Amino acid sequence: xxxxxxxxxxxxxxxxxxxxxxxxxxxxxxxxxxxxxxxxxxxxxxxxxxxxxxxxxxxxxxxxxxxxxxxxxxxxxxxxxxxxxxxxxxxxxxxxxxxxxxxxxxxxxxxxxxxxxxxxxxxxxxxxxxxxxxxxxxxxxxxxxxxxxxxxxxxxxxxxxxxxxxxxxxxxxxxxxxxxxxxxxxxxxxxxxxxxxxxxxxxxxxxxxxxxxxxxxxxxxxxxxxxxxxxxxxxxxxxxxxxxxxxxxxxxxxxx
Amino acid sequence: xxxxxxxxxxxxxxxxxxxxxxxxxxxxxxxxxxxxxxxxxxxxxxxxxxxxxxxxxxxxxxxxxxxxxxxxxxxxxxxxxxxxxxxxxxxxxxxxxxxxxxxxxxxxxxxxxxxxxxxxxxxxxxxxxxxxxxxxxxxxxxxxxxxxxxxxxxxxxxxxxxxxxxxxxxxxxxxxxxxxxxxxxxxxxxxxxxxxxxxxxxxxxxxxxxxxxxxxxxxxxxxxxxxxxxxxxxxxxxxxxxxxxxxxxxxxxxxxxxxxxxxxxxxxxxxxxxxxxxxxxxxxxxxxxxxxxxxxxxxxxxxxxxxxxxxxxxxxxxxxxxxxxxxxxxxxxxxxxxxxxxxxxxxxxxxxxxxxxxxx
Numbered sequence: 001x002x003x004x005x006x007x008x009x010x011x012x013x014x015x016x017x018x019x020x021x022x023x024x025x026x027x028x029x030x031x032x033x034x035x036x037x038x039x040x041x042x043x044x045x046x047x048x049x050x051x052x053x054x055x056x057x058x059x060x061x062x063x064x065x066x067x068x069x070x071x072x073x074x075x076x077x078x079x080x081x082x083x084x085x086x087x088x089x090x091x092x093x094x095x096x097x098x099x100x101x102x103x104x105x106x107x108x109x110x111x112x113x114x115x116x117x118x119x120x121x122x123x124x125x126x127x128x129x130x131x132x133x134x135x136x137x138x139x140x141x142x143x144x145x146x147x148x149x150x151x152x153x154x155x156x157x158x159x160x161x162x163x164x165x166x167x168x169x170x171x172x173x174x175x176x177x178x179x180x181x182x183x184x185x186x187x188x189x190x191x192x193x194x195x196x197x198x199x200x201x202x203x204x205x206x207x208x209x210x211x212x213x214x215x216x217x218x219x220x221x222x223x224x225x226x227x228x229x230x231x232x233x234x235x236x237x238x239x240x241x242x243x244x245x246x247x248x249x250x251x252x253x254x255x256x
Numbered sequence: 257x258x259x260x261x262x263x264x265x266x267x268x269x270x271x272x273x274x275x276x277x278x279x280x281x282x283x284x285x286x287x288x289x290x291x292x293x294x295x296x297x298x299x300x301x302x303x304x305x306x307x308x309x310x311x312x313x314x315x316x317x318x319x320x321x322x323x324x325x326x327x328x329x330x331x332x333x334x335x336x337x338x339x340x341x342x343x344x345x346x347x348x349x350x351x352x353x354x355x356x357x358x359x360x361x362x363x364x365x366x367x368x369x370x371x372x373x374x375x376x377x378x379x380x381x382x383x384x385x386x387x388x389x390x391x392x393x394x395x396x397x398x399x400x401x402x403x404x405x406x407x408x409x410x411x412x413x414x415x416x417x418x419x420x421x422x423x424x425x426x427x428x429x430x431x432x433x434x435x436x437x438x439x440x441x442x443x444x445x446x447x448x449x450x451x452x453x454x455x456x457x458x459x460x461x462x463x464x465x466x467x468x469x470x471x472x473x474x475x476x477x478x479x480x481x482x483x484x485x486x487x488x489x490x491x492x493x494x495x496x497x498x499x500x501x502x503x504x505x506x507x508x509x510x511x512x513x514x515x516x517x518x519x520x521x522x523x524x525x526x527x528x529x530x531x532x533x534x535x536x537x538x539x540x541x542x543x544x545x546x547x548x549x550x551x552x553x554x555x556x557x558x559x560x561x562x563x564x565x566x567x568x569x570x571x572x573x574x575x576x577x578x579x580x581x582x583x584x585x586x587x588x589x590x591x592x593x594x595x596x597x598x599x600x601x602x603x604x605x606x607x608x609x610x611x612x613x614x615x616x
Contacts, residue, residue: 052462057324067471073460075327076473077320078350084317085324089460091308092280092330096462114320117313 018042020051020071027065031231033221034063036188037130040198041101042070044205054097055089057082059106062136066101080111083118086125090208097205099126105135108144108170115174122179122213126204129171129216131246132223140226144168147245152226167245171218175252181213183252187220187243189235200250212254220246259440265399265431268406268438269335269361270295273307276410277446279330280308282321284340287373288429289363292335305446315340319347319360326356327472329452329459331413335361337429338379339370341387348422349388352489353474357416357456359409360394361425363432366597374597375429377519380574383426384548391486393493394424395500396547398518402436410444417455419496426547428570430520430599496549503551504543507533511540513613514558516579517568518544520599525568527602532609539609547575555582564613566590568605570598 020042028034045054051072058066060079067074077085082100090098107115107129118125134152135141141154145167149158159167175183182204186197197219204215220242224234250256263271270292273281283293293311301307308325312318318334325332336344341362351358364379366372383396395415397408405427412423452459463469476482506526508514513532515525522543532539542558544551559565564587567576576591583589590612594600600608610616 052464054462055328055460064475067469067473071463071469073463073469074471074473075324075460076354076471076475077323078346081316081320081323081347084312084320085327087310087317088280088282088308088321088324088332089328091310092325092328092332093461113313114317117317 018046020046022069022071024068026069028062029225031222031224031234032062033132033188033219034130036194037128037197037219037221038066038069040194041128041201044198044202045070045072048202048205050097050205053095054099055093057085057089057098057100059100059102061103061106063101063103063130064137080106080109081114082106083111083114083123083125083127087118087121087123090123090125094124097126097208099128099205101128102130103136104129104131104133104143104145108168112170115170116177119174119177119180119214119216124208124211125214126201126208127214127216128201129218130221131218132221132226133167133242134223134226136223136226144170145246147241169246171216171251174216179213180216180252181207181254182215184216184250185218185220185246185248187238187248189222189238207255218246220248258442260437261440262435263402263406263438264291264433264435265402265405265427266291266363266433267295268402269409269425270299271440272406272409273333274299274301274305275440275443276413277305277331277444278307278333278409278413279446280310280325280332281334282310282312282318282325282332283334284312284315284318284336286337286340288365288375288432289335289337289361291432292361307446315343316347319344322358322360323347323351323354323356326351326358327354327460329456329461331447333359333361333409335363337363337365338367338376341379341382345388348394349390349392350474351422352388352392352394353390354472355420356422356472357413357420359412359416359423359425361427364426364428366595372597373429375520375599376570376595376597377428377521378571378574378595379426380547380569380571383424384550384578392489393548394422395419395496395549396424396426398545398547399425399427399431400519400522400543401431402434402438405431406438406440415500419492421492421496426519428519429597500546501549501551501553502545503554504545505554506541506543508540508542508558510538511558511561512538512563513540513609514562514565515539515541515568515605516544516555516565516575517541518547518575521568521570524600524602525605528605528609531602531606537615550578550582552578552582555579556584559583559586562587564588564590566592566609566612568600569593571595
């Protein structure tokens, strides 16, 4: 029988942490989707060999510290304004890959004007949109994408359309704009889903050099702390409830 | 011979940006400064120097485009007028907090609220004292002619990069709209990517293997780290105060009375000074060219020389507070102002001067 030391050889390695993921301990809660999405972004940048040509824009929200985890140049935006920063970064550096990483509060509430107009202008950037239906960083308040009936700290009796309005399907809205090239909604709750999301992010990065407009990858995500569920229960709840309102799949691809 | 052409102040800003190697302009239309972006769009600098010009969906967005461009080490700027600058306050605070260079032009109009579209100087406090949240200052330059508008763009970028600090050109509706001959200095090319990396090694333009990643942020979370940063800013502002104060004295050598005024008010006070001199009254004028840093030492010195000072402003009295602080009780400091877009005449100032100084 081989010992662990005997089998730990380069030819036997089937998985390793991406080189572009730093050794900083992530502040994300166990079970949160952010870590997985960070990892696949790091993998895509590494596999494309574009670390020296990539500019990331981090948001305000749980992923405000994205710049601590992926080893690329980062700009930390004000709440909701990442697409404005990305617009300038890309137009001033058309040979660089520019992406924003934004949550639902950042992108679909306070930053609606910035994302809509970046899409409408057809900026050649990539937007990764994490939709977990809640404000995680500030302690679980209602987000624009919170489902009807969903309990949060500012909808303690459940979201009521009369009182709080309806959940915003911003991804479908953005697909209607002429400046968008690729719009998709994915998730990272299974190995297969992670692979699909990674492919979508890679396609977005590739499209951003084709001068065909903005690529937008929504990732329906879990916030088990905010949802007050275990990681396993959160995945189940997301599958049963979030996917009904936010169905997975490509919504628009101008090259297909 | 350098070329001289007839230009509005706003047009001078636009042509100066193109001719001084600015990389990007991001703006939103608002009276009385819309000619800045209109001129840029007409000139199409993207076909000549490669300068990016973009009309944003709001001032919020345009200042954040400036933020993103400045993060890349580029020479980027915006222009607006009072209500638009209020919207930019968030972004200006972030730019100050991230220690980034940029130039912001404010062609002031009457306020508060939607106010008027006529000239005003009632955003002195907003420009000089901060405007956004947190302990910070913009370097504030006060042009008094289209030539100043032309020259201050390049000067502003020099200061912005020297101190990694936002610079505001605080003009008003008159200076923006006034047409005068402007001397066009020789063209400066845009910096190459190599020159940008040399001037701004902190720029976020892609991380090569040879250096650690660059991160531009204004977030600390830890109280001690934030306090340390605030104190670092204080040291920087101290250096700015030490090195960059600029003012123009007019007939101050033997002055017994002093006007303090900036921008268009300074030009009107110059005429009032001459009128008083013709009557044998020894008046003088101090025009602060930098409002932050404020020429407090020179005002303090003159406070020991003159019988009184008057701050003359198109506001209810804002700069007068800094004049009083600088004079520190050593001479009486009066104020006269007009508001709402109304402008004083030299005769009106002479008359108010006599009232304040009890001269018949």
